[in-house]
Amino acid sequence: MSRPPEQRERFYQTGTLAVGGRLLAEEQRTVQAGESRANAITKGHRACQGCGEALGARYVLDAAMRATGGQVIAANATGCLEVFSTPYPESSWRLPWIHSLFGNAPAVASGVAAALRAKGRASEVRVVGQGGDGGTVDIGMACLSGMFERGDDVLYVCYDNQAYMNTGVQRSAATPPAARTATTEPLGGHPGNELGQGKSAPLIAMAHEIPYVATATVAELRDLEAKVIRAMSFRGPRYLHVLVPCPLGWGSDPAQTIRIARLAKETGLFPVFEALHGRLAAVSQIRRKLPVEEYLRPQRRYAHLFADGGRPDLVAALQAQADRNVQRFGLLAEAEPREGDLLHVLADGERGP
């Protein structure tokens, strides 16, 4: 058995837009390893190679730990993250962590927050709820909405890999149009996942007018960390929606997770933005807009769009969706960033991403 090649530690994450590819200033760098890092989810877990969720969770929780001086309690929904991090009797968690059920993580987090208030510890100890897209936008939606509207002091993070990966890649309400899953096979002329279905959890969160809503991807970890730290500066319910590619479910190269996450943003398919109290506040702009095909081709879940003459109609529909996102969110550098109430824009007759 050959030894794996020695892994070089990479200490720096460079930005794509902010400084034109130059090294960021010291204080803006993301430190991937170091003595001061919390490593809230530590090595030894069972995530697949190239798992976007494991990467996202590590950066989210470490940033939350940094923002609170290590005073974080996490409530986790059932799903990949829960399964790969806690195979009894082992645990990758170095923070207090509870897993209860699939659909109740936001309510469990609310309960922890209520207990901290009753114990007079709410000012020092903060609560993070987290789950995948199924646990959040489908089965956990009612508990999430309840946590939002009550104003509970919880940051809820959805790691969105766009299907039920833990059970074998079935469709969720976050599965994008035309994607092949085990329950949306592109058979008999079907496009994969139907067009015109699905929901945007960030826009739903914004409709609750909670203090802070943001989207992010694991391609820009510094941005992700900054958003977590910003989220922790608010009290009340906050929502962070992180796109996390899943090599297994998406049929992508595990070494390409970061690139694919970046392409999701750079094509306009996944808008990266922040909203305060229900209003769009900042948009992460696209430096050079790429055709959606560049994002779709490296993923086998979209292979039917390109095999045997392909489905140019579906590719065009996805391109139209990306173009609409660029318009609606003001994603291009030359475009005027659209300030204001996105839901108002929606009410004018446009469909969500």
Next chain:
Amino acid sequence: MREQIEGSQAVAQAVARCRPEVICAYPITPQTHIVEALSRMVRAGALAPCEFVNVESELAAMSVAIGACAAGARAYTATASQGLLYMAEALFNASGLGLPIVMTVGNRAIGAPINIWNDQSDSMAMRDCGWVQLYAADNQEALDMHVQAFRVAEELSLPVMVCMDGFVLTHAVEPLEVPSQEQVDAFLPAFAPLQLLDPADPVTIGAMVGPEAFTEVRVLAHAKHMQALDAIPRIVGEYEQITGRPSGGLLDRYRCDDADTIVVALGSVLGTLEETIDELREQQGAAIGAVRLKTFRPFPRQELAQAIGDAERVIVLERAFAVGAGGIVTDNVRAALALAPDQAGGPDRARAPDRARAPDPARAPDPARVQDQGRPRLHTVIAGLGGRAITRRSLRGLLRRALAGDLEELYFLDLRAEVVERELERARKGVSGPHAESILRDLRMVMAGPV
């Protein structure tokens, strides 16, 4: 202090005196008066620093309780009926995690047909969810059981469900003794959780457990339930010392000593039942007694077998019904009676070192009679479903029927059998519509056209 007070208000006062830290609830009839009262107390600052969380569903209610309890707060909620079933998944979770939550169930029927009135289908459906289940016979007992429940729960790190019949108890006004804050404080120490989410000492709660340890986790829960069989009488004894009032426990015997017919029942029907027994004893010298079952989970097999002794006839009066099978409580009673005297505690219980209590030989069932002659004869009587009143007249008729040896193995009290027959006949002809509506029409409760 003696007060004229509604059952729900009494429960709210009992819970309040237990110094809860997080109360969460979703409204459902007939639980509402309890949580309304607690909400008012929290709003008025009377329970500070207690938090009251208005949640969006019963699943969320139990989930908030789970999170709160795991973070070290004394947590309470209340529900009924559909609500209990809506939180079913979280009930198993709370007990699997060993979180000592206390919950009131205002017993109510389960639909369809939708029905807001009392029976015990709800908590009986959840009998195996790992919670301790206590059933109150009256409001004094309901009140006392809540205070005891927190002790039992926190001592064993097990959740406890206090079941009280909806409306019959929750909405009934009676004079009750409400323990003082000093009495409750003397009885119930501050919650000292066995597991705690705390950044100072991070733990993982709710890990994934495979075949290598799952059985052991379940057996551990069972062992704790077996410990509860000892803990409950001890805790109830301590409660009596402080309040001067015997209340709650595993079970009580009512005029069983010379009884050859014993009725096993739980909940509010016991009052009516005991009056009927008194009447029949007086009028015709019938040797009837009752066993008041107060703890249904864990099931007190040994105590029940002893209480029944060598009675010839046991009638299990049930306010719930297992469709396709029969009596739920009956099956548990039958299992208890099938035990030989030397294993009346069950193999698991015999191992518990602190269980040295010997079975009372005078009351122990004669195994020969039990096994060879099929004694005692066991009858299931299903009564009071969906709020149908269980009257003294009905019970008198039932017991006379039993004494005459005419009682069927499975009997439905006050059943309108002809209505069922008529609907079955329609179904055979393929002309039946919605069952409940057809039956209501037959009973002339709905004036409508032909089916």
